[in-house]
Amino acid sequence: MNEVAITRDQLKTAIDEALARVEVVDMHTHLFPAEFSGMLLWGIDEVLTYHYLIAEYFRCSQMDCDRFFTLPKARQAELVWQTLFLERSPVSEAQRGVLTILQKLELDVGARSLDSYREYFRSLKLEEHIDNVFRLAGVQEVVMTNDPFDPQERSFWKEGAEVDPRFRAALRIDPLLVNYPEAAKMLQAEGYEVDRDLGGNSAAEVRRFLKDWAQRIRALYMAASLPPNFSVSDDSLGTRVLKECILPACAELNIPMAMMIGVKRQVNKELRLAGDSLGRAEIGAVERLCAEYPENKFLVTMLSRENQHELAIAARKFRNLLVFGCWWFLNNPSLIEEITAIRLETLGLSFVPQHSDARVLEHLIYKWDHSRGVIGQVLLRKYEDLLATGWVLTEEEIARDVAQLFQGNFRDFVGR
Ligand code: HDL
Ligand code: ZN
Numbered sequence: 001m002n003e004v005a006i007t008r009d010q011l012k013t014a015i016d017e018a019l020a021r022v023e024v025v026d027m028h029t030h031l032f033p034a035e036f037s038g039m040l041l042w043g044i045d046e047v048l049t050y051h052y053l054i055a056e057y058f059r060c061s062q063m064d065c066d067r068f069f070t071l072p073k074a075r076q077a078e079l080v081w082q083t084l085f086l087e088r089s090p091v092s093e094a095q096r097g098v099l100t101i102l103q104k105l106e107l108d109v110g111a112r113s114l115d116s117y118r119e120y121f122r123s124l125k126l127e128e129h130i131d132n133v134f135r136l137a138g139v140q141e142v143v144m145t146n147d148p149f150d151p152q153e154r155s156f157w158k159e160g161a162e163v164d165p166r167f168r169a170a171l172r173i174d175p176l177l178v179n180y181p182e183a184a185k186m187l188q189a190e191g192y193e194v195d196r197d198l199g200g201n202s203a204a205e206v207r208r209f210l211k212d213w214a215q216r217i218r219a220l221y222m223a224a225s226l227p228p229n230f231s232v233s234d235d236s237l238g239t240r241v242l243k244e245c246i247l248p249a250c251a252e253l254n255i256p257m258a259m260m261i262g263v264k265r266q267v268n269k270e271l272r273l274a275g276d277s278l279g280r281a282e283i284g285a286v287e288r289l290c291a292e293y294p295e296n297k298f299l300v301t302m303l304s305r306e307n308q309h310e311l312a313i314a315a316r317k318f319r320n321l322l323v324f325g326c327w328w329f330l331n332n333p334s335l336i337e338e339i340t341a342i343r344l345e346t347l348g349l350s351f352v353p354q355h356s357d358a359r360v361l362e363h364l365i366y367k368w369d370h371s372r373g374v375i376g377q378v379l380l381r382k383y384e385d386l387l388a389t390g391w392v393l394t395e396e397e398i399a400r401d402v403a404q405l406f407q408g409n410f411r412d413f414v415g416r
Pocket of ligand 1: 030145225260273327328357359
């Protein structure tokens, strides 16, 4: 080994530099390229009306929810800014994220001037802004959430939209799993001979639908979010669709199935997109799928803190299982730190530490800045433990490890 060994007091700089240099593959977002006109959310008013902030706004406001959502987006943003930033210190992760975005865009955070921030965003050309945001966030590629059940998105793909190569696709198919009879109506309308009971030739036709769309959008994986009571030991329609349609199609295409488990949809319908919550799920469902379908690859993230240790242990048992991200309500410094330490201690470097779940373009800036900081601290502790044994480390090896975590593991697993 001809590289220079680094000392304990050089570790932090080496890790920080490796994290700053690595170009992340962000494997789950809700972003779209500029050509999907109108579907990409960006700018300060979209940042301020992110559903994470809407939930926090209603904790501090007695405004009627329905009335709030009838207001123009700009007015909603002003109410959030006034309530969560001017009337109280913005200490929550989502609130702090807004300020990190402004700071990294070199705006005057101390001025607290929404008008001046709006003036900056009005001056931008979207294509240049996308380049700048990817650069600031250190992101090479993002994977979208592409919903074939969304008429607007369906028409884009059917028109053969040329897609910015930085935006990769994932086929999102929740309705097939959580409400197959309803999903079947759309498939029928699209010319697939399925019936609402998955009888006759329906399973083959659902597989054809999945393969058609996965190939049309060049999906890196298929994905679905699943409830806390997700189970595969029943013969429900959802389980049959998973076992007879989705997994065979994924195996044939050699792409993973991503399962995002533990979401409790719409516990408070008044909050709309902000109305979802979480629950602890049953890890046995993940274990049974990985064991019974060794020819399939599973990307799994779970929403409950209580599921994290057992998910890491499940990944120790099945190499066709790749654990990813600190999803949604777990995407907070205290939990990223705890979860990343569990994963490094049980899985070494064989996991994907984070995805942004960015819904608004500028989220890439704050979510990756904050996560790099926390993950870097955990890596520092682990490398310090290594050096304490007399092990020798080089900067090149740290850069190799960081690239594996933030790019390589995902790319190797999806085979792209
Ligand atoms: O189902 C999902 O993909 C979740 O990430 C939801 O979109 C959720 O609303 C979200 O944006 N979480 O960050
Ligand atoms: Zn998401």
